[in-house]
Every structure is written in structure tokens, then in C-alpha cells.
Amino acid sequence: MKKKCFLSLKLLIVITCFLSLFPIQAFSGDELNCVLCHKHRGLSRIDENGKFRLFYINQELFDSGPHRRNKCKDCHTDIDRIPHDPAKKVDCSQECHIVEPSGQRKFSHKSVAETLAKSVHGKLDENGLPKEHQQDYPDCKSCHDQPLYRPFSIYKGQKIPGIAERAMSRCKSCHTSGDFAKDFYEHVTTRLHKTRFPLETIKVCAKCHGDEELRERHNLDDVITSYKETYHAKLITLGSERPPDCIDCHIVEGENSHLIESKLTPSSSVHKNNVGNTCRTSECHEKASEQLAEFQTHVTYEREKYPLQFYMLVFFKALMAGVMYFFLVLIFLELMRRLFPKFTFFKEKKREDYHEYVQLIKDHDQDENQSKQ
Amino acid sequence: MSKKYAPIVKKDGQLYFYRFSAHQRLQHVVLFTSVLILALTGFPLRHAEEPWARPLYDFMGGTEVAPLLHRGAGTVLLGLFVYHTVYWMVLFYKNHLVKLRRQNNLTVKTFFKAILSLEMMPNKKDFYDIIHLWKYLLYFTNRPPRHDRMSWREKFDYFAPYWGIPILGPAGVALWWRDELSHYVPGIVLNAAYIMHTDEALLAVLFLFFVHWYNVHYAPEKFPAATVWLTGYLNEHDMIHEHYNEYIRVMIENGLEHEIKPQNFGGEEYEW
Numbered sequence: 001m002k003k004k005c006f007l008s009l010k011l012l013i014v015i016t017c018f019l020s021l022f023p024i025q026a027f028s029g030d031e032l033n034c035v036l037c038h039k040h041r042g043l044s045r046i047d048e049n050g051k052f053r054l055f056y057i058n059q060e061l062f063d064s065g066p067h068r069r070n071k072c073k074d075c076h077t078d079i080d081r082i083p084h085d086p087a088k089k090v091d092c093s094q095e096c097h098i099v100e101p102s103g104q105r106k107f108s109h110k111s112v113a114e115t116l117a118k119s120v121h122g123k124l125d126e127n128g129l130p131k132e133h134q135q136d137y138p139d140c141k142s143c144h145d146q147p148l149y150r151p152f153s154i155y156k157g158q159k160i161p162g163i164a165e166r167a168m169s170r171c172k173s174c175h176t177s178g179d180f181a182k183d184f185y186e187h188v189t190t191r192l193h194k195t196r197f198p199l200e201t202i203k204v205c206a207k208c209h210g211d212e213e214l215r216e217r218h219n220l221d222d223v224i225t226s227y228k229e230t231y232h233a234k235l236i237t238l239g240s241e242r243p244p245d246c247i248d249c250h251i252v253e254g255e256n257s258h259l260i261e262s263k264l265t266p267s268s269s270v271h272k273n274n275v276g277n278t279c280r281t282s283e284c285h286e287k288a289s290e291q292l293a294e295f296q297t298h299v300t301y302e303r304e305k306y307p308l309q310f311y312m313l314v315f316f317k318a319l320m321a322g323v324m325y326f327f328l329v330l331i332f333l334e335l336m337r338r339l340f341p342k343f344t345f346f347k348e349k350k351r352e353d354y355h356e357y358v359q360l361i362k363d364h365d366q367d368e369n370q371s372k373q
Numbered sequence: 374m375s376k377k378y379a380p381i382v383k384k385d386g387q388l389y390f391y392r393f394s395a396h397q398r399l400q401h402v403v404l405f406t407s408v409l410i411l412a413l414t415g416f417p418l419r420h421a422e423e424p425w426a427r428p429l430y431d432f433m434g435g436t437e438v439a440p441l442l443h444r445g446a447g448t449v450l451l452g453l454f455v456y457h458t459v460y461w462m463v464l465f466y467k468n469h470l471v472k473l474r475r476q477n478n479l480t481v482k483t484f485f486k487a488i489l490s491l492e493m494m495p496n497k498k499d500f501y502d503i504i505h506l507w508k509y510l511l512y513f514t515n516r517p518p519r520h521d522r523m524s525w526r527e528k529f530d531y532f533a534p535y536w537g538i539p540i541l542g543p544a545g546v547a548l549w550w551r552d553e554l555s556h557y558v559p560g561i562v563l564n565a566a567y568i569m570h571t572d573e574a575l576l577a578v579l580f581l582f583f584v585h586w587y588n589v590h591y592a593p594e595k596f597p598a599a600t601v602w603l604t605g606y607l608n609e610h611d612m613i614h615e616h617y618n619e620y621i622r623v624m625i626e627n628g629l630e631h632e633i634k635p636q637n638f639g640g641e642e643y644e645w
Binding site for chain 1 (some may be wrong): 383418419421422425426427430431437506509510511512513514515522548552553555556558559561563564565567568569572573575576579581583584587593599604616621622630632633635636
């Protein structure tokens, strides 16, 4: 039995290796044939911290992502043989072997990392000292999981999002070799509109700003909940892509999108001297005056911070409760009253004939008519 | 009151009592159509996070069309509000002021007296009717209240939009023309307008769908729907139940005094 098991295992390895010789579609940059192992869905282990790590690479996803022209080794520089030791975390700011066409330099995300360090999300304060709770500050991958190209069509008549083949054909007439035209088209068009659907952006920010413990550690308001109260967020939730998400307001127009600054920083888009113009960004509230920015976006309804909103809310809730409870109790009692229509604790002493009541009304009306005249 | 309409119509041996003219019924249709559109395009936005919001909003035209519908319906409702106000003012002028002037009796006192005598104006009797209703509901008496032509409930139903629209309307207009408005007032006015618009809307909708719809749809004797908003005439049973004083008066005026029936409630005749 044991022997049989061993035999079938051997057979499995042989078959696997044999099949691996003919990969269905290999990475262009897979020099070391990493996919040989990493294509298996179950490739995973529990790491030293007891965390489950999945090492499976979905080739289809990778091929539609922005890093598809990178070789594995461009990022995972410490791997030089197979099988390899546990690899180090990828440092996004290192140079990779892609040559940037405009400057003929090797490409690097270093400048982005520098911008991030300058922003409110940087790990060092203005004196160069590490801020408290280092582990809470985001690095590249906190926000950027493997993004996918979401190109849009700029060719007439095309409504389906994705590559307009007829537009691409114009590139292809010269750029015939390889995937260059497709890559360049996707690279450019992806950045012409929001790569992320606004809801995704909000989700990314909510990863940290929606975490109550983290907010307490850093003394932050619940900006996600208060943002979701605005019409901006509500329209986004209902499927519109036009209203602003977090980064639209919190980044100076034209500035690097990694430079989110505190509202106390004078160069911030939401600093009290600049926020007026931020709201008036073209295609937002163009016709508005700077006063529009006195609108309070992140209202928490705390009495000390937002007295107007707090007391208005209390007023309307009280009004609503008053009106609704009065009538709902009335309706309930009325339905109950129908169960025993004749019952009463106090019988009226005088049992008048209803004809007497008719006469009463008649007399009353006559009196009134006479007094009018 | 218009002379076009007979106060009592007899059909198939049943008496029907005149309540609303075609003009008034049409105003009601415009009112509830615009309010329903406003609610259907407003509430998915108010509760955007709820699972029903997206399908309903998409059904109402989605993020491009639904706001236009909402603003259109809002404009119609505000227009109706102004129209109706002019409408009752003209009626008031024709039916009261002209008469008073003809009698050479138009003073500040008679003017206000005339206003207070309008059938929709809350008065002392309404106050006593409410107290009597509570006495009746808590089994302290077995005689239901006897209302005049307009009961306090109908007056409340009537004044609900009359206080709701002045709150909802201007707030809605402010949120709509926010950019233009910001040249005159600071942005925090929009914070106030936002609360006014959403919370008053919730109250209005809750009141409509629970209280008003109870009065005209859910109540056992009305279910599934009252017809007075279509025909303008109320049947004798409901007339006795809801407007007993008015019932007696109209019967006397039309020479039907001998046919007056006793008050009844809950399907049982009230014991005199």
C-alpha cells in the first residue's frame, strides 16, 4: 500500500514536470520559469508570524496589470536560484530594468516614495524624527494592491469599456512589433480617467480611516462615515463616477496624487486659505464663490464641534418622534377600540335620543345665523 | 362652495355627500404624483447604502436622470404650493371679503373673524374633539366624536404639506442652486439645508405612508382605498362616522331631516 502511494506520487511529479514543459502561456519576462511552481493554486504556507501566505500567481490577472512587462527578477531582486529561500519584501523605490522611453533611464518609483514621505502619511515628522505608531503609516502596498488596467474607449461609437480595436489599429500601423502599441495605449488611457472606481478609492482610505482603534491612536475623526453622509458619496454609491472621492479634494489640482497633506499645512488643498479654490476646481463648483467652502463636509454631529447640526438634528428628531408617536399610538388605540365598540367605564347619565341632538344642532345654527345678522 | 355640485347625490338607493370639487381633486392628484416621484427619487439617495437603493434609483433613471426628475417634481410641487395659496385667497376674497364689503362691514376685526371661520382653520372645536377622541379611545365614553365639515385629522393632513413645503422647498432650492447661492450666503447654510431637506422629508414620508395612508387605505372601513379623492363624494356610512355634525346639517338643509340616521361606529349602531 505504502509502495503504491509512493509510486503514484512519483508518477504525479513526472506528469507535472512533463506538463510544465509546455506552459499554456508563459510570462514574457519569466526567465527563471517562476510560473513552473507559482501557477499552482495551492502554493502557500504559514509564515513565521502564523500568517497564511498565498504564493499563487494568477497569470491572467498579471497579464492585464501594469507590471506585466517587468521580469520577476526586476522586483524580486534577491532571488537568484530555484528553489529559493523566503524572498524579501519588494522595495518599490528600487530601479527596475524597464527603460523609461522619455528619459532613457531605468524606471523607479523612488520619486513617488519621496512624495509620500513628504505627505501627511509620511513616517517621519518635520524634524525628521519617527512619528508615533510607525506600523500605522502606509507604504505602497497598503493602498496599491495589484491594479488592473481599466482603459476607456476614445473611439467614436464605442460604448463598451476596454480597448477600442479600431483606435488601436492606428497605432499598430507603425508600431507593428510585439505588444508595444497595446501597452502604450493602455498605459495612457488608464490614466486619462479614474483608474479606480471612486468606491474603491474610498475603500482604500477606509482601510485605515475606517479603523476605530487606529483613529483613536491618532486622534482622528471618523471621516469615512461623515463623508458617506454627503451627496458626493451617496451619488457614488448609486453608481455615478462624477462626484469627487477622497483624493479629488485632498490633493491640489495637478499635484502628485501621493501628496495628501493635513488641513493645517498651508500648502494643503483643504487648508482654509485654499479650500475655497479646491471646491471651485473646473467642472466641480465652478460658478460658486469661495464662501461655498464654508460648507462642512465631515460633520460628526458632536455638540461641541458642530453645534448647528447637532441642535437641528435634535429638533427634527424630536419633531418626528412627537408627530409619529402621537399618531401611531392613536391608530393603535383606534384599532383596539373597534374590538369593544360598546364598552365604556362611564355610561353617560343622560341618555338622549339622537333626534334631540339633531334639534340641538339646528338650534345652535339658528342662533349663530341670527347673531351674524 | 361651488354651485355646480349637488350637496347630496342619491345613487342605487345610497346617499353620497359632496366633499371636493374637480379642481381640488386635480390639485390633489398633482400633489401626490409629485410627492411620490420626489420620494422615489429622493429616498434611494438618502439611504444610498441600503441594498434596495441602487435598484430603485436605477429604476427611476439612475444618477443622470433621477436628479432631474427630482428637481422637476420639486418645481411642480412648489408651483402647486403657490397656486393653491392663490387659489384659497381668491376663494376667500370672493366668498368673504366681497360680501363683507357689500355689507360695508370690512374692518380688521371682521377680516380676521372671516379668516378664522375658514373651514380648514383649526378652531376650539378641534381641540375639544381631540380630547374627546382620547376619552373615547381610552374607554371613558362610548360615543365617538362628532366632527364638522373638516375634522381635525383632515386639517392636520392639510397643514402637514403647508409646513413641510416651506421647509423642504427652499432647502431643496438652496441645494440645487448651491453654486449661485454661495455668492450671497456662506456654505454652512447648505449644512442646515441638508438637514432640513432630509429630515423633514423623512417626517413627511413617514406621516404620509403611515398616518395618511392609514386614514385612506389601511383603516378597515377604507381598505383597500377610499374613493372620495376620485369621485369627490363620500358615502353615507363614512359621512356619519367622520362628519356627524356636518351630516346632520346637510341633511336638514336638503329637506332630508326625517331620514337622518343615528351615529354608528365599528359596524355597530351607537346606543343612545
